[in-house]
Amino acid sequence: MVLASHYDSKNITDRNGREFIGATDSAVPCAILLDLAIQLNCLFEKAQGEKARDITPQIVFFDGEEAYNTWSATDSIYGARHLAQKWEQENKLQDIDIFVLLDLIGTSDVQFHNFFPQTSNAFELLARKEQHLKKDKLLSDNNRILFNTHPYYGGGIEDDHIPFLHRNVPILHLISAPFPSVWHRMSDDAAHIDYHTTEDFNKVFRVAEEKKRNYDMKGGGESTKAIWEIFQLNLFI
Numbered sequence: 643m644v645l646a647s648h649y650d651s652k653n654i655t656d657r658n659g660r661e662f663i664g665a666t667d668s669a670v671p672c673a674i675l676l677d678l679a680i681q682l683n684c685l686f687e688k689a690q691g692e693k694a695r696d697i698t699p700q701i702v703f704f705d706g707e708e709a710y711n712t713w714s715a716t717d718s719i720y721g722a723r724h725l726a727q728k729w730e731q732e733n734k735l736q737d738i739d740i741f742v743l744l745d746l747i748g749t750s751d752v753q754f755h756n757f758f759p760q761t762s763n764a765f766e767l768l769a770r771k772e773q774h775l776k777k778d779k780l781l782s783d784n785n786r787i788l789f790n791t792h793p794y795y796g797g798g799i800e801d802d803h804i805p806f807l808h809r810n811v812p813i814l815h816l817i818s819a820p821f822p823s824v825w826h827r828m829s830d831d832a833a834h835i836d837y838h839t840t841e842d843f844n845k846v847f848r849v850a851e852e853k854k855r856n857y858d859m860k861g862g863g864e865s866t867k868a869i870w871e872i873f874q875l876n877l878f879i
């Protein structure tokens with residue numbers, strides 16, 4: 643399983659010499675993955691058994707996602723194109739069960755869609771998790787829908803997953819659509835992060851599923867993590 647986001651920011655400077663920050667694009671997704679790395683480490687330490695040994699999460703931070711000038715096939719996703727080619731040559735792509743890409747997360751207006759039939763079950767798991775958390779009143783806003791269950795197949799957005807998608811890697815693309823209103827504006831900064839929404843998104847990864855699957859997590863506390871369950875789904879075929 644690959645979990646990825648990009649860590650470069652678009653090279654924009656305003657007329658006062660202020661540089662573009664890119665809080666949603668993609669500092670927050672990077673922060674979510676760093677947090678997840680800590681969570682996963684705890685889970686792996688507690689988990690025993692073959693299933694745990696079979697799981698190899700890999701966290702990737704891409705450079706050069708943004709175009710230097712205008713987005714095109716040759717001026718964008720430099721790091722992702724390089725890695726997809728490298729892994730193809732090394733025959734590593736067929737080992738990826740799922741490639742989860744996070745992007746444009748952090749504002750209050752985020753919404754995520756089920757873009758790919760191949761990973762529908764993983765997306766639907768996240769949507770179910772959101773419902774469970776709402777039922778338990780564990781999210782900050784019970785009316786907002788983060789994970790829209792209505793399939794959005796064919797509505798894919800160009801991002802770091804493209805060279806992997808073209809090589810038949812199963813993709814779960816967690817990017818807000820429509821894009822946050824601060825997208826590629828100087829206002830995409832810390833002041834525009836909505837911490838409630840962002841924490842709600844993060845909780846969907848981090849917090850409990852009511853009905854725990856029966857795997858070796860005894861002593862792992864009451865909660866398991868959604869992302870762990872995605873590992874357990876194992877098959878996306």
Ligand SMILES: [Zn+2]
Nearest residue numbers: 652667708826
């Ligand atoms: Zn961008």
